[in-house]
Amino acid sequence: MQTPDIRRADAELRHRAQVRGWLYFTALVLLVLVTVGGATRLTDSGLSITEWAPIHGVIPPLTEAQWEEELERYRQIPEYQVVNRGMSMAEFQFIYWWEWGHRFLARALGLVFAVPLAFFWLTGRLDRRVKLPLLGLLALGGLQGFIGWWMVSSGLTERVDVSHYRLAVHLCMAALILGWIVWVARGLAPHARDLKPTARSSLWAGIVAGLVFVQIYLGALVAGLDAGWVFNEWPMMGEGLFPAVMWEPALGWRNWVENPAIVQFAHRTGAYVLLAVIVGHVWSCWRWAPGSTHARRAMVLLGLVLAQALVGIVTLVMEVPLFWALVHQALAFFTLAFAVAHWRAMVGPLPLSNGRRHLHA
Structure with missing residues (x-):
């Protein structure tokens, strides 16, 4: 017959396994996000969306008029005027979908992290010693969204690309978040x-x-x-x-x-x-x-x-x-x-x- 201490230890081990699975899945989504971000940079797609719309930006253009409106916004920035003048709608859609996909994955990653975090917290499955580190990760994720826009904004007025300094900050923040996730998950393994x-x-x-x-x-x-x-x-x-x-x-x-x-x-x-x-x-x-x-x-x-x-x-x-x-x-x-x-x-x-x-x- 198991003692109460053994039952509590078994429950804690099960909860740790669940939390680890969630954190490793989050790390995998982050890895996909970083890869898409790399493609966005290498295809020069990062400036195709010229507004930061965290909520309604989830929905891409659905009509021809909406696509024309997005392209017209892009025509106002130096990258179009200097590098891509005369770009066709099909060419614009190619770079737009890379940037939209990157932003969509970033939003999805926020949900993948925040929703299970709330569930594990409210159901008592989290070790109290990892609660603060996980809240720190949540805060870094929000900050990363702002850094992403801060990076994009550097290429909307006077430059034909984003600041390489801000790009480095954006990528290094992603690396820091990944390392932090793995550190917490591995500590529970x-x-x-x-x-x-x-x-x-x-x-x-x-x-x-x-x-x-x-x-x-x-x-x-x-x-x-x-x-x-x-x-x-x-x-x-x-x-x-x-x-x-x-x-x-x-x-x-x-x-x-x-x-x-x-x-x-x-x-x-x-x-x-x-x-x-x-x-x-x-x-x-x-x-x-x-x-x-x-x-x-x-x-x-x-x-x-x-x-x-x-x-x-x-x-x-x-x-x-x-x-x-x-x-x-x-x-x-x-x-x-x-x-x-x-x-x-x-x-x-x-x-x-x-x-x-x-x-x-």
Whole structure:
């Protein structure tokens, strides 16, 4: 016969499994949203909707007159006047649907997160220690919607595209939200009994996750500046590894964030640094805890980083085809999610309410 404590622990484990399923599904929807956002950027579709209408913007144009009205609004902005003058309705609809799809998925993601959150909260299925982090995620999601419009608005008056700085903020906020979701979900998951390889293993796992995040930031600058088309060979950049002839003295340190050639170099260099750090982390894990769960996961993470590097090279030398560019972006976010999960596993699980650790036999 089960004691009340055992029944409560079993119920808590069931509730944790339900919450984890919801959070992982939310992370999956976010990954799809980011991929569609990448396509929106690469097809130059992000400025096709010139208004921020959180409610009635859910409904796209349904009549010919409504389509003409949307196109007329687009004709008023510099991107149309300088880049797309004379665009046909079919061409406009192509870019419009990418942006509308991106915004629709963003709204859907808000519902996917908020509605189950309310259900789990009201039915007592949430551990009190994750309530505040989940509210923080909800707030970040709302802020992300504002950041998205802040980004779009930068391209509606004086520019023919959005600010690459604001684009980077928008993408990095998505990466932060994804990492936060995975951190909370992984803390509620079963953990292996294996001890972490060394006292500093969790620190290095966190550094790896941080470097993946930095790479996403640098990748956003590359996308925002169209820097992927500056040099399309590897490992050289023109006549050397560093494009010295492209350095603009007038920009000074801002070459690293505004000069497309130098930004591409920074992104490449960041990949080399990340690869070196993850190789060192794998070596440490296998030296001090060979065959352990942590060591095996470190190897998987190394495989993801290598795959991401390979996809990046393919994307570069093929001159940024849409398919490979989207694979590169999606794989970056998947790698970040796995890196955060690996880091959280090193830190350890969130104990059950009775103080017992949540272990997987």
